[in-house]
Amino acid sequence: MVTNFFMPGAPLLQALHETCSTAYRAKLSGNPADLAVERELPGVHDEMVAAASAYCDAEGATTIARWHNGIKADWRAATRPADLHRLATLFAPSVREAQAAQPKRGAAREQEDRLHAAQIAFAKTPGGAALVNQVLEYQAGMQRKLRDQQGIFADIVRGGVAASRRAANAYARGKGSAEPYPGS
Numbered sequence: 001m002v003t004n005f006f007m008p009g010a011p012l013l014q015a016l017h018e019t020c021s022t023a024y025r026a027k028l029s030g031n032p033a034d035l036a037v038e039r040e041l042p043g044v045h046d047e048m049v050a051a052a053s054a055y056c057d058a059e060g061a062t063t064i065a066r067w068h069n070g071i072k073a074d075w076r077a078a079t080r081p082a083d084l085h086r087l088a089t090l091f092a093p094s095v096r097e098a099q100a101a102q103p104k105r106g107a108a109r110e111q112e113d114r115l116h117a118a119q120i121a122f123a124k125t126p127g128g129a130a131l132v133n134q135v136l137e138y139q140a141g142m143q144r145k146l147r148d149q150q151g152i153f154a155d156i157v158r159g160g161v162a163a164s165r166r167a168a169n170a171y172a173r174g175k176g177s178a179e180p181y182p183g184s
Contacts, residue, residue, distance in 0.1 A: 009064040009065075009068065012060070012064060012153075013057070013060050013061060013064060016056050016057075016060040016153060016156065016157070017053060017056060017057055017060070019056070019157055020049075020052045020053050020055070020056035020057075020156075020157060020160040021049055021052070021053040021056075024048075024049055024052050024053075024160070024161070024164070025045065025049050028045050028048065028049070029045070037168065037180040037181075040177065040180070041168075041171060041172055041175060041177060041180065043171070044168050044171050044172070044180070047164075047167045047168060047170075047171045048164035048165070048167055048168050049164065050167070051160075051163045051164045051166070051167035052160035052161060052163055052164040053160070054163070055156075055159055055160040055163035055164075056156055056157065056159075056160040059156045059159060059160075060153075060156055063152055063153075063156065071142075074138070075087075075138075078134070079131075079134070083127065083131055086122075086125075086128075086131065087131060087135065090118055090119070090122050091115075093114065093115075093118070094111060094114070094115045097111050119132050119135075162184060165181035165184035166181075166184055168180050168181055168184075169181055169182075169184060
């Protein structure tokens, strides 16, 4: 729970998947050169989107797992197990709401308000204020780290595009055609 509070993996993976599937398909459909490839090799866009999506899903999951492992190690090193349990209990409702497939309209603000109220109540418990301050400091560090590492997601998307072009070339060879993306 603590890990997903600081790095909600499901929404990040969903956004990455959408970029490598729906948004990528739209890009392919709007690019005259890519449209010409589809006209020459019907179905190639399906192959390309499937390859890009598979690459982004796998690399995104690996990246987020690596970040989650780092967060777990940080918190295990700095926090007593009993306090980790207390924090997990505090964050559980927020994490479950964030992982909901279809959040309600206005839910983010309501969720923040509920979490804030829960943190205030938690801070009034023995040792709670120190833990809340620890959480706030860690969150600030995570925000900086995420800003610094946003390029990682762009690299994953570029890798997905490269995988899609390799898939297009394999598809073309299978149809007895020339590679539409030579050198990919």
